[in-house]
Amino acid sequence: xxxERKRPWYLVLALLGALALGTTGAYAGWNAAxxxxxxxDPSASGEGIADEHDRALVVSRAExxxxxxxxxxxxxxxxxxxxxxxxxxTLVFAMRALGGSGGARAALVQLVFAQAGVGVAGHFxxxxxxxxxxxxxxxxxVAEEHAAGIARDQSPLPTIGVLRAASTMVLVLRTLxxxxxxxxxxxxxxxxxxxxTPAAVEEP
Numbered sequence: 001x002x003x004e005r006k007r008p009w010y011l012v013l014a015l016l017g018a019l020a021l022g023t024t025g026a027y028a029g030w031n032a033a034x035x036x037x038x039x040x041d042p043s044a045s046g047e048g049i050a051d052e053h054d055r056a057l058v059v060s061r062a063e064x065x066x067x068x069x070x071x072x073x074x075x076x077x078x079x080x081x082x083x084x085x086x087x088x089x090t091l092v093f094a095m096r097a098l099g100g101s102g103g104a105r106a107a108l109v110q111l112v113f114a115q116a117g118v119g120v121a122g123h124f125x126x127x128x129x130x131x132x133x134x135x136x137x138x139x140x141x142v143a144e145e146h147a148a149g150i151a152r153d154q155s156p157l158p159t160i161g162v163l164r165a166a167s168t169m170v171l172v173l174r175t176l177x178x179x180x181x182x183x184x185x186x187x188x189x190x191x192x193x194x195x196x197t198p199a200a201v202e203e204p
Contacts, residue, residue, distance in 0.1 A: 007193055014184025017177055018094035018108055025087025025115055032080035035069060042066055054143035061136040068132035079122045086115040102194035109185050116178035123171045134160050
């Protein structure tokens with residue numbers, strides 16, 4: 001009986017990273033697509049806010065976000081569907097690659113690359129929707145501060161700046177992670193591992 005061959009450590013990390021990218025991508029794509037089919041009442045966002053001015057501002061920001069979402073439908077819907085499909089496919093092929101399928105490894109490289117590209121496109125093409133969401137969150141936070149008796153000037157809330165920076169950081173880290181996954185899958189020893197795997201593992 002032939003000794004079991006050992007995967008290179010970076011191949012193991014690459015496959016686990018691909019699983020994570022696929023899972024999070026499928027989840028994010030499903031949630032984004034669901035927004036276009038959900039019945040959302042913007043007035044519900046003002047529930048529990050006692051101050052009339054704060055409540056009106058929160059509701060108006062929620063309405064503005066819905067308008068931005070609807071206005072971006074021609075961009076948002078295809079990106080959401082692509083994110084879901086690519087994430088799901090990445091998850092499936094990552095699991096097959098874990099089982100030793102060389103064909104799955106080759107497909108996985110292409111899927112991770114495509115998923116990264118869609119992520120970058122969505123970040124820039126849907127920036128208006130993201131900013132509208134930030135303005136709604138800002139109004140919610142101001143209302144909560146007023147309810148707690150906290151007075152502040154008109155300067156931007158620190159939380160909003162943090163969220164904006166975090167969005168960019170997530171994009172950078174996810175893109176970098178995708179690049180490292182591709183690197184791990186395409187290194188010589190990784191390719192050799194799949195090329196030397198018995199043909200039986202290639203069966204679906």
